[in-house]
Amino acid sequence: MVAFAWIPFLLACVSPLSSVAAPLEGLTTTASFKGTPVFPPINYGLLCELPILQGICTRVAAKGSSGIQVTTPIGTAQGVADGSGANRFAVKYASATRWAASTVATKWAFPTGATNASGLPLACPQPSVDPSTYTEDCLSMILYVPTSLKANSDVPTLLWIHGGSFIAGSATAPGLDGSKLAIATNSIVAVMQYRLGALGFMAPSGATNLAVKDTITAMNFLAKVVPSFGGSAKKITLAGQSSGANMIRALLATPSASSLFQSAILQSDPINYGFLNASTQTALQSSYNTLTGCAATDKACQAALSLDAILDAQVTLGDNAPSIDASTGSAEPIRPVRDGSLITTPLDLTAAFPSVNKPILLSNVKNEAGPTIFGMFTGVLAPSVFGPVCEASLGDDRTATIQASPFYNTTNVADTRIPLEALGTDWVWRCPTWSLARSWVGHGGKAFVGLYVTGATYPANNGIAFCLESGSVCHQDDIEIVFGTVPNPTPAQAALTTEMQARYKAFLTTGNPNVAGLSPWTAATTTDVHAHQLGGTPTPSGEVPVGACDPSFWGAAVDYDYQVFGI
CATH class of the missing domain: 3.40.50.1820 (Alpha/Beta hydrolase fold, catalytic domain)
Structure with missing residues (x-):
């Protein structure tokens, strides 16, 4: 939610070989006689990497302890049927060390805190919530995939970016179950998380827009994996509400991200605030570094900070931001920065508007x-x-x-x-x-x-x-x-x-x-x-x-x- 500055979210491919492919996914089996192994263990999951079997293994709906399974370029995706006609896949789309740029996941893995396919991601760190509900290793998303989709369906993907004034929210916030939306739109709906607050925007080194870069990483992840679920890597639409829409506007102002999505849906974007400018960000950053007690170059100090200390300093910075620079306001003082390298235009009435086509x-x-x-x-x-x-x-x-x-x-x-x-x-x-x-x-x-x-x-x-x-x-x-x-x-x-x-x-x-x-x-x-x-x-x-x-x-x-x- 935004407050004013001024007052204070598969079925298997139809194939007669699906019954053969199902047990190949993620299983390690040993032939035995009266309980004694007679052949070496065989990892049938590896067989799906063989070119001759990839067509069989590409899409598999296997029931049992592993639920729904789909082979992707980065490993076997395990999901669950939610009962509505869609399958749900929760996954870590990226990894990042503290205050460093995120990198696309190279292996399909459950989100932090999830031990099986039915588990959901923990949120990113944020103030005023139970610490057991969040983790710093939070770059995860949930994919909702209609069971009616088949391999090579070439359907669109809607990537939802949640709101929360850049300091709150998650992929599991109320109302963000994408199953019905995916079914109604015959699309893959992905609901992502990105680093919030200071962890996403206040790198002590002065690196800017880490959270914006997280969304770019998420789009690169989707381009790699959605074809395995029946989606098209070239048909990604961004959608989001409030600060999620603000994030999308930042991506519309990022030339290097333009090729990663085809269109955008912005719901309730507080455009009045504008992006921060570089000088304002520098002033906020200097104040934040003082609050944490860590110099811009002291990586050991930064790594040793507890999440409580990081969040406490973030809250104080937010309270003080209007007095540091009035352009921040108090509603979203921590937000995307027009740094001139990633975000290159304000996309507003204050400067020449760029040529656009989306x-x-x-x-x-x-x-x-x-x-x-x-x-x-x-x-x-x-x-x-x-x-x-x-x-x-x-x-x-x-x-x-x-x-x-x-x-x-x-x-x-x-x-x-x-x-x-x-x-x-x-x-x-x-x-x-x-x-x-x-x-x-x-x-x-x-x-x-x-x-x-x-x-x-x-x-x-x-x-x-x-x-x-x-x-x-x-x-x-x-x-x-x-x-x-x-x-x-x-x-x-x-x-x-x-x-x-x-x-x-x-x-x-x-x-x-x-x-x-x-x-x-x-x-x-x-x-x-x-x-x-x-x-x-x-x-x-x-x-x-x-x-x-x-x-x-x-x-x-x-x-x-x-x-x-x-x-």
Whole structure:
């Protein structure tokens, strides 16, 4: 979840030889007479490496103690059937020593903490959770593969990158079971983890964007293994929510990663914040090194740090970041850095926009700021509070323009939290997303923009009364809709899940979310993003009113934060 800077997720190949291939996978067998071996032990798994048998062993569904098995270029993948029509494979996709770049796994292995195919990965280290739930050796992912897939199916892969403000979250977070999404889209769904917080972004040596590089490593891993499961190495689409979408935007700004994926889906990206610039990162890094007591070159000191010490220093850095450099804000002070070598462009209104060609799908929810405003201010706010809050957050000049506009009127409003929530949603999420869409289209790409007006309350929002109200769709409330994991969905939620999974299936395949039988979703242009309403009672045009996201207001009359700070 993102908080404001300002207030404080196989069947065997049909072959008559499958009964022969099944016992070859991962078994070591010895012929015997009355219990005495008569031949040397034979490792039948090695036989699958022989060219004559590789066609037999490529895809095997073997039941028993080893569950589902698939031969990959890096060894036998063991998985489990989840009962829904998909098989699940948890795997370590990479390894990395502390504060070093990750490298692609060369052997298929269970995630740390898992002792068999049914085990799930431990999370990456993060504050305020039980240490038994995480491990530093956390570069793992879960693959969800429809049992209907056959060898050489050449289907797409959706790689999901979880949110959590770059300091929290995991591949096993609520709602991220990819089975139903994989089945509905006839794709492989991979849900990955990446190094969080200081371990992913604050290498004492000054090396930047280790977490971003983890996602690149994950894509290289998938390109190597998905053909074994029926996928195409050339049909990888990135998808993610909140900081996961922010990570994808960083990858869109990374020329060296461009060949690794064909399209992208960004849900609720807080684009207003922008990437950090190199000087800001240097200042944060210097402070972090001081907090840990380890010099940039003292590798022995760095290796000896406990995870508790690393996380404690991270929390302190996050608290102090706005006073070190105001451009960090307090919501995501640790985030991707435009370092000029990996991430080479801000992808915003502050610099020349690069030529692009990938199709992207950009979406927001109706009440992105609901958890922040109503989570922080638990009681009704008087109209007089609006101005001071805005001034403390946006400064006098931006506040004056906002108060003079018709978009956030506090006249005759009983609770000022309502216009504050609308302001926060437009400022941090919706309007900068629309600005990105216009720029993307204007420089060669294709973009489709949507807004969820129906959602499903995410577990993290259960304690926020506003998010439980009928009609509210808060930040994260789109996750379970997309994954099809809403518990006891209403007819409206079930219908939207069916629609979005159909649209995602089309987008994964063609780069266009339009599907026969569903209302037309018009692609964005440089002057009109044609934001498609997702759920609810359709407007006559099927589109969402522009409101304050007109290009003459946000990004022009009122600057985004990334414009204010020149990042």
